[in-house]
Amino acid sequence: MTEFLNVLTDHWSLFGQGFGNTVKLFLIAGVGCLVLGVLLGAFRVSPIPALRWFGATYVNIVRNTPLTLVFAFLVFAAPKLDVNFDYFTAAAVALTVYTAAFICEVVRSGVNTVAPGQAEAARALGLSFGQVLLEVVLPQALRAMVPPLMSVMIAMLKNTTVAAGFSVVEAGAIPAYMAEFGEPQFYVLLWIAIGFLVLITPLVLLQRVLERKLAVAR
Amino acid sequence: MSSSVLYDLPGPRGRRRNLIIGVLASLAIVGLIAWVIYRFNATGQFEQRRWVQFEYQAVQTELLNGLLATLKAAGIATVLALLFGAVFAAGRLSDHRILRVPSSAVVELFRAIPLLILIFFGYYVPLQYGWSISNLWALVVGLTLYNGSVLAEIFRAGVNAVPRGQTEAAYAIGLRKGQVLRMILLPQAIRSMLPAIVSQLVVLLKDTALGFIITYPELLTVGKTIGGRLAFGFPYVPAYLVVAAMYIGICGLLSACAWWLQRRLTRVRTTAAKPIPLNDVGRQV
16 A cells, blocks of 8 residues: 555656656647637537538548548658648647537537527527527537537547657556556556546536526426 | 428529629638638749659658658557546446546546547657667557547446447346357447547547657658758658648548448447437637
């Protein structure tokens, strides 16, 4: 038991740095994929066929590509195209590009849960497009979007570990460093698992609360 | 676009405006594609020397072996994950608390831990004790624990989606618990969850690419080997494009299969259960 605790206390700074970078990556990629994902989602529900096609193609390509491949492309292939990132930026971009496809799907299906009659009724009352969107459609669509959006974010937090395979010192990279110190890896991995449980549990609880709060009878 | 909730059918003015935006958007998209092609061309990615190795039989065999290694890991993990899922779904659906509580704990735990960390458990821990376990099995262990837990949730949802009346009617005609599950619940549940299972297999197949990180010689690892050859001018870009096309092709086919099953399910209605939703994004990221 003391050995188990020592693994954490002896390498406090490594765990701190690792999980610090994990959280940083999560926050940066979180904002990035929300912006890109909502934009793509807006494309997919727009009346412009070219934009709808672009959104659909993006989603279909990215959804069927492994995240590890996106990482590998940005780290190994992008420099050959004279596009140079440092490892952390590459990781943030990879997570953004990949996760945005799923955010896009959430936005699209969220908007589609609103019954067309709602908007028709709003237009019949003489509301403008902006009013229909802001007062009628979005309030209902957002309720349907929040729980799956949280699931995507939780999955993205777990996906940050893939960056460990591409030279970013975050939580997933801790075992590789520990191997050099000869620390018992089982304990190291248990601590990392506990770290992720600590990060994820509040998000899961928040999701359940929001789900209950936002549930609407249709 | 009358199907969208957001817009009415456009009138003449709206049509003109949409046309203008559409043309501008098309130009932007074409511009983006042209820029990418220009970038490829300017850095010499279309040069013959960077693509020529894909004509060599040895390289084609290399790619095929990578693909087979990917499919092998995915195949073994699929079988084990289905078993794992079935066992723990049965545990969670059990009437006995002593089975239900630990099963729930296991399923919730493995769903919360990142897949790569689970793979590391299979990779670093045996290494430390000097047990020899191949990195294929390290990958399979991780994939099984994670996807098995997700599948357990799908199975549970599938059984729960069969209306209560079915179970009650089955008990009323004198069937025992095992018979109700085997003869009434499972045949209907499997039909309702088959599309979701197939779409989870796409996720599993994609996740085999994590084998790259523990140097399992799967498709992505082969891609890096092919891309890292000096003699061909480090053709990373062509190599990853070919590998990506292979992944997208296979996963796309499987996804299409899942959608076909889902459509068929709503059409044929051979089950009283509601289909388990396919587009559960949290599962697929």
